[in-house]
Amino acid sequence: MGIGVINKYRAFLPVTEDTPSLSLGEGDTPLVKSSRLGQELGCPDLYFKLEGCNPTGSFKDRGMVVAMAKALEQGSVGVMCASTGNTSASAAAYSAHCNLPAFVLIPKGEVALGKLAQAMAYGAKILMVEGNFDVALKLARAFTDKHAITLVNSVNPHRLEGQKTAAFEVVDDLGDAPDYLFIPVGNAGNITAYWRGFREYYQAGRSTILPRMMGFQAEGAAPIVRGAPVANPQTIASAIRIGNPASWQSAVEARDRSGGVIDAVSDDEILEAYRLLASKEGIFGEPASAASLAGLMKLRRQGLDLAGKRVVCVITGSGLKDPDLAVSSIAAHAIEVKATLAAVEEVTLGMMG
Ligand code: F0G
Numbered sequence: 001m002g003i004g005v006i007n008k009y010r011a012f013l014p015v016t017e018d019t020p021s022l023s024l025g026e027g028d029t030p031l032v033k034s035s036r037l038g039q040e041l042g043c044p045d046l047y048f049k050l051e052g053c054n055p056t057g058s059f060k061d062r063g064m065v066v067a068m069a070k071a072l073e074q075g076s077v078g079v080m081c082a083s084t085g086n087t088s089a090s091a092a093a094y095s096a097h098c099n100l101p102a103f104v105l106i107p108k109g110e111v112a113l114g115k116l117a118q119a120m121a122y123g124a125k126i127l128m129v130e131g132n133f134d135v136a137l138k139l140a141r142a143f144t145d146k147h148a149i150t151l152v153n154s155v156n157p158h159r160l161e162g163q164k165t166a167a168f169e170v171v172d173d174l175g176d177a178p179d180y181l182f183i184p185v186g187n188a189g190n191i192t193a194y195w196r197g198f199r200e201y202y203q204a205g206r207s208t209i210l211p212r213m214m215g216f217q218a219e220g221a222a223p224i225v226r227g228a229p230v231a232n233p234q235t236i237a238s239a240i241r242i243g244n245p246a247s248w249q250s251a252v253e254a255r256d257r258s259g260g261v262i263d264a265v266s267d268d269e270i271l272e273a274y275r276l277l278a279s280k281e282g283i284f285g286e287p288a289s290a291a292s293l294a295g296l297m298k299l300r301r302q303g304l305d306l307a308g309k310r311v312v313c314v315i316t317g318s319g320l321k322d323p324d325l326a327v328s329s330i331a332a333h334a335i336e337v338k339a340t341l342a343a344v345e346e347v348t349l350g351m352m353g
Contacts, residue, residue: 003028005062005165006069012168012200013066013161022069024097026061027165029053031173031312036280041297043306047178048283049170052318056118058286059166059190059316060090064152066162068094071150076100078149082129082136084186084239085115086317091152092124103149105129105136110238112286112322132233134244137187154189155246163190167197168206170312177207179309184291184316185215185224185262186240188251194314195254211312213260215251216295218288222264224248236267236325239288239317265294271329273297277315278330284319292316 004023006015030050038046051059064087071079078101081091088104088111095102102124106116110132119126129136137153144151154160171177177198183191191213201207217225218235223243230243245251255262265273270287273294278284292313300306319326337343 004065005162006065009165009168012165014158015066015069016073019069019073022065022072022094022098024055024061024065024093026054026065027169029166029169031170032281032283034281037276037293038311041300041306043296043300043309043311045308045310047174047310047312048277048281049166049312049314050283051166051314051316052285052289056086056089056093057114057318057321058086058090059163059314060086061094062165063154063159063162063189063193064090064094067150067152067156067158068098068100070158071100071152072098074150076148076150078103079152080140080144080149081105081152082133082140083111083153084133084241085111085321086239087153088124088126089115089118089122092119092122095124096122101125103127105140107132107136110241112238113324114321133187133242134229134233137246153246154187160189160193160196160247163193164197164200166314167194168201171198171201171207174310177202177209178211178312179209180214180260180306180311181211181314182214182216182292182296182311183314184237184240184288185217185251186221186242186245186288188215188224188245188247190314190316191215191254191262192247192250195250195258210258213254213258214295214299215255215260215262216291217262217264218270218291219264219266224251224262225264235270237270237286237288237291238322239286240291261299263295263298265291265298269294269298274319275330278319283315284326285315286317286319286321287325289314289316289319
């Protein structure tokens with residue numbers, strides 16, 4: 001068996017003999033048991049699904065590999081996406097791998113530096129749009145409706161097919177589905193994909209339960225929670241700065257059918273979870289990723305009892321994507337020392353107490 005989600009989960013994916021078996025090594029990401037936060041939060045059976053371990057540092061690679069393989073199968077001559085950064089990084093990488101041109105539309109000034117660096121390095125054609133993600137997505141849809149370029153946003157059905165493999169992995173690792181799945185919500189594709197994955201595995205007899213889907217938007221970008229599009233979404237978590245999610249309806253369905261919730265967390269709650277995840281677990285996720293843990297912490301404060309429940313938080317992308325925010329928001333101290341053993345001893349032993 002080769003590497004990657006197409007090889008591993010072929011039977012569950014829309015692939016044929018003619019679909020190229022592409023991979024950059026996506027999927028098979030670690031499900032890490034919480035070492036400290038689970039105990040402290042009264043949720044000892046807590047796991048983190050580390051999607052930052054994918055080849056371009058986010059979960060997008062799972063769907064992109066399938067979308068790209070299908071595009072090649074169909075003779076596509078190029079791909080386009082709108083993105084808050086991770087989709088563009090992933091599309092750029094896979095199109096470089098397949099020698100297809102990639103055009104990425106990103107909201108000007110709103111994409112984290114690491115993601116922009118990736119799209120540039122992989123050689124995508126980058127169009128900076130004067131507008132937010134929702135405007136960029138509308139333009140990408142209009143362009144690809146008119147021209148023979150494949151849209152690889154999650155409105156491309158192959159994207160969600162690939163992304164559902166993360167749910168398969170969670171079940172394969174735990175031996176069953178968890179009781180709860182906490183996940184950030186932006187364009188709402190990933191919560192839709194996980195729910196589909198859990199349902200398909202359940203129907204195939206691979207699990208005996210279905211999890212409650214617990215989705216979290218940022219407070220300033222929470223259209224699903226408010227029940228109306230947000231014209232000018234604002235949050236520090238730029239990956240989920242989205243005011244009119246493409247998969248809105250299917251996310252609501254996942255919530256309602258699973259007995260879950262879609263709620264909002266504030267930027268302060270996101271940043272607190274972001275810091276705790278790194279400093280107490282050794283897991284450096286990007287701010288949007290921390291919305292899952294922030295949501296769990298919020299519901300715990302409101303009295304949700306998770307004792308005896310198996311809980312998974314999806315950490316959707318790597319913290320290295322957004323180095324500026326890490327440096328500016330984490331109060332770390334770097335102490336200057338003279339280049340002598342005595343100076344190093346003085347400082348180090350002083351800090352050991
Ligand atoms: N977490 C990260 C790190 C993301 O990049 C995204 C979405 C989400 C969560 C939300 O997932 O959109 O499926 O609900 N990023 C998209 C992008 C919008 O363009 O990279 P969703």
